[in-house]
Amino acid sequence: MVSIQKKMRVGAAKVQWLKSGLEMEAKMYKKILVPLDGSELAECALAHVKKLFQDGHVEEVILLNAVDTQIPWREFSPGEELHPVAFDYNGFVKTYMDKSRKYLAKAQSRLSAEGINVQTESIESNGPSHTITDYAQKSGADLIIMATHGYTGMKKMMLGSTALKVLHESNVPVLLIRPDACRV
Numbered sequence: 001m002v003s004i005q006k007k008m009r010v011g012a013a014k015v016q017w018l019k020s021g022l023e024m025e026a027k028m029y030k031k032i033l034v035p036l037d038g039s040e041l042a043e044c045a046l047a048h049v050k051k052l053f054q055d056g057h058v059e060e061v062i063l064l065n066a067v068d069t070q071i072p073w074r075e076f077s078p079g080e081e082l083h084p085v086a087f088d089y090n091g092f093v094k095t096y097m098d099k100s101r102k103y104l105a106k107a108q109s110r111l112s113a114e115g116i117n118v119q120t121e122s123i124e125s126n127g128p129s130h131t132i133t134d135y136a137q138k139s140g141a142d143l144i145i146m147a148t149h150g151y152t153g154m155k156k157m158m159l160g161s162t163a164l165k166v167l168h169e170s171n172v173p174v175l176l177i178r179p180d181a182c183r184v
Contacts, residue, residue, distance in 0.1 A: 031140055041179060146166065
C-alpha cells in the first residue's frame with residue numbers, strides 16, 4: 001500500500017497531496033458561506049464546516065441570515081372593513097434584524113470555540129436565494145454550504161426550494177447537505 005503524505009503550504013490556498021512522486025491538489029477554501037435560517041436543519045451544515053476545518057480546508061466562514069422583511073399583511077374575511085392601521089415598519093425590521101444578529105452570534109460563538117475564524121452577516125431580504133447568491137459573489141466566497149430539506153415530487157413543486165434556487169443561480173460552487181447526511 002502506498003503511503004500518502006500531507007503537506008500544507010504556508011500562506012497558500014491549497015493543500016498538496018504527495019503520492020508516489022505525483023502531486024494531487026485538494027482545494028482549500030479561503031471563504032465558505034453558510035446561509036442559516038434559524039432551523040435545526042440549516043445548522044446541520046455546521047457539522048460539515050467543522051469537519052472541513054479540522055481537515056485543514058477552511059480559512060474563514062461567513063454565517064449569513066437573509067432576514068425576510070416583507071410586511072406581514074393579514075388576510076381579511078369577506079365583509080370585514082379595512083381600517084388604516086399604524087404600522088412601525090422600521091421597528092418591525094429592527095426587531096427581526098436584532099433577533100438575527102443574536103442568533104448568528106450564538107452560532108459564531110460555537111464555531112469560534114473550535115478555532116474557526118467566523119464572520120456573521122444579517123441582511124434584509126425579500127428573496128433568500130437571490131440574497132445568498134448575490135452575497136456569495138460580492139464577498140468572494142469560494143463555496144456555499146447549505147442544508148436542503150430534500151423534498152421531491154409534489155412537495156418540492158409546491159414548497160419550492162431555496163437550496164435548489166441557490167444551486168441554479170449561483171456562480172459559486174454549492175455543497176448541499178441532505179437531512180440524512182446531518183451525521184458527520
